[in-house]
Amino acid sequence: MSTPRIWTAALIVIGDEILSGRTHDKNIAQIAGWLQIQNIRLAEVRVVPDVEDAIVEAVNTLRARNDYLFTTGGIGPTHDDITVDAIAAALGVPVVEHPEARTILEEYYATKGGTNPARLRMARVPEGADLIPNRISGAPGIRHGNIYIMAGVPGITAGMLDALTGSLEGGLPLLTETIGSRAPESEVADILRTIEQAHEGCQIGSYPFFKEGRSGANFVIRSTDAAMLASCRDTLCDALGAAGWDWTPGGL
């Protein structure tokens, strides 16, 4: 059996406000979760400042080794919004005004004081790009080849992701099973390693927690093979029980 093709994506979060700690990023988790539903694996994330060279380096490295590249942030109307220019530079194409984006902005701002040069900056795209609908605030997202350029404000990003749902080709779904236990992970490390090795294509992640005054761990098994996943889950539950530990399907 050939190994199933895994589709991967990378994400670049663009913005000084994340690196300064002023703004707590919500897009990594949002996009990670959305990609799982599209059967695309988030392979790596970079957070970079509002600096063209930093964006260009990240774009060119990550677009080459992933099926998809997403960016968030830096597509607004002000001088610190340089994402479009940086991505155009990375691609070696000029920045042009997208006629449909201009129409969208003119309609959106018709009752809000009209367009001005700053607002029309948001109609600029790397040449050859399509638009991603923005149902919330006018200015669209941008798609260029395998690059998806999204807003930084999480609620707007959510709307753009919603518009893209189902439109990206993905691979086999990555299935997961979670088993929770009050067993300290350091008491069952051998069990986890042995069972993972015995189940090809399954990965077991161990995530300890401390809550309600007790410690424990959730063991998350991931695989694209449903039968192997079920076997791995059952073997793990049996092994935990045989060692005298509790286990709870779905996690704690």
Add this chain to the structure above:
Amino acid sequence: MSTPRIWTAALIVIGDEILSGRTHDKNIAQIAGWLQIQNIRLAEVRVVPDVEDAIVEAVNTLRARNDYLFTTGGIGPTHDDITVDAIAAALGVPVVEHPEARTILEEYYATKGGTNPARLRMARVPEGADLIPNRISGAPGIRHGNIYIMAGVPGITAGMLDALTGSLEGGLPLLTETIGSRAPESEVADILRTIEQAHEGCQIGSYPFFKEGRSGANFVIRSTDAAMLASCRDTLCDALGAAGWDWTPGGL
């Protein structure tokens, strides 16, 4: 006047659970905020999976071009905790047991069933490393040269950061002033750009918001020069007022 030396740090967040969306990262914001207080600028962040090659690439790239490198995650007792091995590989040094770390673990687990091979994995360090105290859960963090290897659980990371407070050399403090306004950023984009250009060493970030049914933006001015920062702030407030917009010191 020579440009003041800016000290930079990078952060690598290690863990499949962040990339899958299962766990929402809290360490980027936590470490970003802590570094600001140490007068060290967080220059870039990468989130990488539990894969040795990915960790090695990120470690070697980021440690070379920053004063400090922090990592979070992957230093627990289970088979998916590979951070120490990957960093040792990146550095080209063997993994050794740190005698003091072993003593710490033996004491910590004395009343918790004693040590076992999995628990003693947490005494392994890249050769030449020192320890970072962990007041919460026994297993220490690790420092090797300019690399700080921290826990993934945010509460434990917080304790390790607390232990490091004041021990890292930093540069001039990065000062900030925030001005909030109900002005849409697209109406004042020219003002922002012009004033930033007129104040050397000042950066103005524009962060729009929608709340309580109204839109607006916070303008964050950053500089290491207090006098230039104050001048930039005053000029911005005057310009906003002259254009008929409100402004609120400290932000909205």
